[in-house]
Amino acid sequence: KDTIDKIAAGEVVERPASIVKELLENSIDAGSSSVTVEIKNGGIDLIRITDNGCGIASSEVKKAFLRHATSKIVSDKDLISIKSLGFRGEALSSIAAVSKCEMITKTRDELTGVRYYIEGGNEVEYEEIGAPDGTSIIIRDIFYNTPARRKFLKTASTEGAHISELVEKLAMSNTEIAFKFISNGQIKLQTNGSGNLKDIVYQLYGKEISKALCNVDYEKNGIKIRGVVARPEVTRSSRNLENIFVNGRYIKDNIISKAVEDGFGDRLMQHQYPFCALNFDLNGVDVNVHPRKMEVRFSDRNFVYDNTKEAVEEIFTTQS
Numbered sequence: 001k002d003t004i005d006k007i008a009a010g011e012v013v014e015r016p017a018s019i020v021k022e023l024l025e026n027s028i029d030a031g032s033s034s035v036t037v038e039i040k041n042g043g044i045d046l047i048r049i050t051d052n053g054c055g056i057a058s059s060e061v062k063k064a065f066l067r068h069a070t071s072k073i074v075s076d077k078d079l080i081s082i083k084s085l086g087f088r089g090e091a092l093s094s095i096a097a098v099s100k101c102e103m104i105t106k107t108r109d110e111l112t113g114v115r116y117y118i119e120g121g122n123e124v125e126y127e128e129i130g131a132p133d134g135t136s137i138i139i140r141d142i143f144y145n146t147p148a149r150r151k152f153l154k155t156a157s158t159e160g161a162h163i164s165e166l167v168e169k170l171a172m173s174n175t176e177i178a179f180k181f182i183s184n185g186q187i188k189l190q191t192n193g194s195g196n197l198k199d200i201v202y203q204l205y206g207k208e209i210s211k212a213l214c215n216v217d218y219e220k221n222g223i224k225i226r227g228v229v230a231r232p233e234v235t236r237s238s239r240n241l242e243n244i245f246v247n248g249r250y251i252k253d254n255i256i257s258k259a260v261e262d263g264f265g266d267r268l269m270q271h272q273y274p275f276c277a278l279n280f281d282l283n284g285v286d287v288n289v290h291p292r293k294m295e296v297r298f299s300d301r302n303f304v305y306d307n308t309k310e311a312v313e314e315i316f317t318t319q320s
């Protein structure tokens with residue numbers, strides 16, 4: 001069992017940021033309106049995620065850490081992606097297999113909560129305790145029992161930067177959730193969950209970018225593109241701030257990036273890249289999303305390119 005969990009963990013857990021991603025997705029799924037991410041030493045020593053979501057019933061806590069344990073109702077549509085992903089219900093078991101993991105959780109309906117502690121996948125402690133509604137999970141000493149993998153971790157600042165970037169993306173794609181990110185005791189990012197993307201961008205990136213934002217609200221041929229793009233006076237020298245979401249999930253996609261850039265035309269100087277936070281609602285478009293790899297595959301790439309470019313071009317023709 002140990003070995004299988006460790007192998008499965010290899011697919012889910014690559015670095016601290018992949019743990020944070022899984023845990024944050026769980027917090028989001030749990031209906032939280034507020035989530036705090038705390039890390040020490042880039043997440044290598046400690047990751048703590050605290051949410052105010054639905055919590056886990058005491059009778060379900062141990063089960064949640066079993067492989068393939070999922071409480072989530074899956075629709076036919078989800079099933080397609082599940083097959084290609086093969087990690088549903090694997091996150092908690094995989095994370096617990098390669099770390100020292102403590103969870104405190106309580107549902108609204110129960111009077112007491114549970115504290116559950118697992119080391120390297122082995123149960124150490126289970127007790128009922130008083131706790132606030134919601135879940136808090138602490139991951140310590142990632143890969144302490146797989147030194148070969150631990151060696152591949154980058155410096156704390158690099159690992160921490162991946163986490164910070166991840167929190168930014170999730171804050172922009174879940175604007176109604178208030179996120180707080182604390183690294184080595186310092187608050188690094190904080191959003192208020194107002195639901196307004198422009199507010200969130202301001203809270204994450206500050207005045208310069210937020211002052212330059214234009215709305216994108218485009219709908220045609222089954223493709224919907226909504227969000228914000230900064231005018232070309234604020235650019236970056238890399239694609240880092242081209243934030244693209246498909247059906248609410250952050251992805252990287254060269255075609256969309258290129259289309260956004262081409263939509264700027266010669267307003268964009270060479271080797272300059274825009275800021276954008278754009279969500280593509282592709283429910284009417286044939287698309288295969290791979291969340292773990294943050295990749296999508298479109299059946300018709302030109303269609304996506306053309307519409308994206310047009311959506312950005314419209315900014316300059318209609319909003320001057």
Ligand code: ADP
Nearest residue numbers: 026027030055064070071088089090091092135
């Ligand atoms: P999955 O998310 O694919 O169901 P996980 O291993 O990530 O699998 O989680 C297992 C189960 O544990 C979830 O289905 C959910 O019921 C429960 N769970 C995990 N994290 C939380 C959380 N923060 N709040 C409420 N329930 C949670």
Ligand code: MG
Nearest residue numbers: 022025026091
């Ligand atoms: Mg999960």
